[in-house]
Amino acid sequence: MTTALSSYGDVFVGRQPILGPNLKTIGYEVLYRNCEVDQAHFTDDSVATATVLLNTYLDIGLEHVVGSQLAFLNIPQSFLLESFCEALPKNRVVLEILETVEPTPRVIEALTHLSKQGYTLALDDFVFHPRYHQFLELADIVKIEVLGKTEEQLTEEIRRLRDYRVRLLAEKVESQEMFTLCKTLGFFYFQGYFFYRPDIIKGREIPANRIALLDLLGKIQDPNIPFRRLVEHIRNDLSLSYKVLRYVNSAYVGLPRRVDSIDHAACMVGIDRIKTWATLIIMASGKEQPIEILIMALVRAKMCECLGKKLGTTTPEKYFTMGLLSVLEALYETRMETILEKLPLPLDIIEALLKGSGQLGTVLTAVKAYEQGEWMALKSLQLEPSIIRDYYIQSIDWAHTFSPIMK
Numbered sequence: 272m273t274t275a276l277s278s279y280g281d282v283f284v285g286r287q288p289i290l291g292p293n294l295k296t297i298g299y300e301v302l303y304r305n306c307e308v309d310q311a312h313f314t315d316d317s318v319a320t321a322t323v324l325l326n327t328y329l330d331i332g333l334e335h336v337v338g339s340q341l342a343f344l345n346i347p348q349s350f351l352l353e354s355f356c357e358a359l360p361k362n363r364v365v366l367e368i369l370e371t372v373e374p375t376p377r378v379i380e381a382l383t384h385l386s387k388q389g390y391t392l393a394l395d396d397f398v399f400h401p402r403y404h405q406f407l408e409l410a411d412i413v414k415i416e417v418l419g420k421t422e423e424q425l426t427e428e429i430r431r432l433r434d435y436r437v438r439l440l441a442e443k444v445e446s447q448e449m450f451t452l453c454k455t456l457g458f459f460y461f462q463g464y465f466f467y468r469p470d471i472i473k474g475r476e477i478p479a480n481r482i483a484l485l486d487l488l489g490k491i492q493d494p495n496i497p498f499r500r501l502v503e504h505i506r507n508d509l510s511l512s513y514k515v516l517r518y519v520n521s522a523y524v525g526l527p528r529r530v531d532s533i534d535h536a537a538c539m540v541g542i543d544r545i546k547t548w549a550t551l552i553i554m555a556s557g558k559e560q561p562i563e564i565l566i567m568a569l570v571r572a573k574m575c576e577c578l579g580k581k582l583g584t585t586t587p588e589k590y591f592t593m594g595l596l597s598v599l600e601a602l603y604e605t606r607m608e609t610i611l612e613k614l615p616l617p618l619d620i621i622e623a624l625l626k627g628s629g630q631l632g633t634v635l636t637a638v639k640a641y642e643q644g645e646w647m648a649l650k651s652l653q654l655e656p657s658i659i660r661d662y663y664i665q666s667i668d669w670a671h672t673f674s675p676i677m678k
Contacts, residue, residue, distance in 0.1 A: 283646045283660050286336060286667075289343060289440065289462045292454060294561040298341030298365060300462065302644050333363055335664055338671040341365050345395065348372040351381050361388060365412065367395040374405055382409045393440065399431040407435040412460065417453055418443035425456055464643075466561045467601045477605050477613070485603075487511070488553045489614045491546055492592065498542060505549050506533045514552045515545065523672050543588065547572075550595060551673060560602055568598040569670035570663070571638050577662040578634045581654060593620045593631055594638065 286299035333342050343365045346356060356366055366385065372378060386392060386409050393412035394403075407413070413435075415428055429439065441453040444463035453461060477485060490496065490504050506512050512533055519536045520529055530536045537545045555565055572594035579590030596614075600607045611621050623631035633651055640648035641663055649659055 283641075283656065284331070284336060284664065285641065285644050285646075287462060287644070288466075288563045289341075289460055290466065290561065290563065291461075292459060294466060294563075296340055296561070296563045296566070297460065298343050299337045300343040300367070301336060301345075304644070304646050331664060333360070335668045337363075338667070338674075341391075343367055343393065345369055346372075348378060352377055354381070356385055356390065357388065361390045365391045365393050367393045367414070368406070368410075370394075370396040370398070374402055379405050379409075382406070396442070399428060407432070407437065410435070410437050412440050413437045414440045414442045414462075415458075416442045417449060418445060418463075422452060422456070425453070429456055466563060467567065467598070477603055477609060481603060482613075484553050484556055485610065485613045488550060491549050491553070492596075493615045494617060498537070501542065501546065502533050502537055505545070510556070511549060511552055515548050518548055518673075523674075547591075547595070548673075554595075554599070554602055564598050564601050565673075566670050567642070568595050569673055570666045571595070571597055571635070571642070573666035573669050574638050574641075574662050575631075575634050577666065578637070578652065578654075578659070579631075581658065581662075582630065582634070582652070584630070589617065589620055590631060590634060592616070593623050593635055596620075597624060597635060597639075 283302075283304045285302040285304075287302060288296050289298045289300060291297045336342065342363060344359070344367060346366045347369050348371065350356070351368070351372065359366075368382070382392060391411045392409055393414055394406055394410050395414050396416055397403075397413045413432060415425070417425060432439070438459040439457060440460035440462060441449075441458040442462045444450050444453060444461045444465045446465055446468060449463075450461055450465045487504065487508060491501060496504075505515060515533060516530065516536060518524065519526065519540060524540065526539055530539055533545070551565065551569070554568065555562075572591045575594035576587045576591040579587045584590065596616075599610045603610055607624055611624065619629055619631055622628040623635055626632060627636050637649050637652050637659075640646070641659065646656075649656065652659065
């Protein structure tokens with residue numbers, strides 16, 4: 272990534288995934304905060320939006336924040352009326368019209384123009400009222416906050432929208448139970464961290480079809496494994512070796528000539544990269560899970576590694592491994608304690624994953640906080656906010672290079 276990220280000031284930039292009915296990521300809502308406060312505090316909404324749009328599109332590049340997916344961007348009234356939206360690529364963005372926007376004649380005219388130009392319009396935090404009729408006629412997506420609402424309340428909200436040709440997006444879906452309900456009620460898109468919060472039952476054992484995978488993962492993650500033994504474990508699993516070689520020979524890696532063996536691959540790209548690829552492939556195997564969990568694992572791994580190096584660690588690979596494995600509970604739908612019993616990990620990684628202990632745990636907690644938009648919690652790292660933000664953007668950029676492995 273060649274952009275000088277520090278050029279756009281002290282603004283945190285984050286994202287929250289938006290998933291379709293098949294749990295595939297279709298886009299990300301771009302989040303932003305002034306580094307000095309806990310909320311999006313700017314002098315006015317136009318300045319706030321101009322800042323984040325310029326940051327993500329002009330300075331950083333949308334692809335470095337949302338990959339190949341759509342960027343859902345908050346659009347306040349003042350920004351809408353100044354015709355700034357047309358500077359954005361209509362095939363890459365969804366314009367979220369904030370709940371504070373009033374349906375004045377000028378606003379309706381601006382939205383009508385954008386719709387005719389081919390922009391996708393979404394109504395953010397929408398609460399039905401007859402005066403929003405023209406908004407609903409123009410909108411493609413309506414976002415409804417579902418957190419804390421009953422089935423009866425949601426059913427009534429949906430009933431009021433049935434005469435409009437809009438797709439419903441459930442916002443703040445924080446549990447599998449709510450996801451199931453929203454899907455049943457007819458919501459088409461889902462935003463929230465429900466996919467990362469499976470229904471974990473205390474005492475549940477690791478599923479039988481995943482024990483072998485976890486055993487293989489444990490062998491590969493063994494810090495004392497000899498080179499020859501690692502190569503042998505990968506080579507003996509036909510599916511794993513095929514996928515590793517497919518990725519090694521992809522355009523993403525860019526080797527000058529084709530590699531036909533795991534031995535050769537390890538020599539060409541290094542043992543650490545082979546371990547990372549093999550670990551990711553194993554984590555992606557078995558029961559089908561949202562790819563977003565794996566993207567999250569990669570972003571965490573790289574960001575933890577970057578922060579560990581910045582804080583002076585001599586073992587950045589521990590930070591990377593910790594971040595990568597921090598999603599195992601969601602993938603296996605089993606308590607982390609049970610999973611870690613099967614993995615020969617160093618004690619400090621285990622305690623960081625279970626208790627948030629030590630510097631490893633502090634870093635992981637901070638990375639999770641950034642992920643959730645809880646940016647005030649980052650003060651524990653005692654680093655410049657812009658440094659943390661830059662690591663996050665770099666980690667996203669790096670994570671998306673693994674797309675071929677996860678397909």
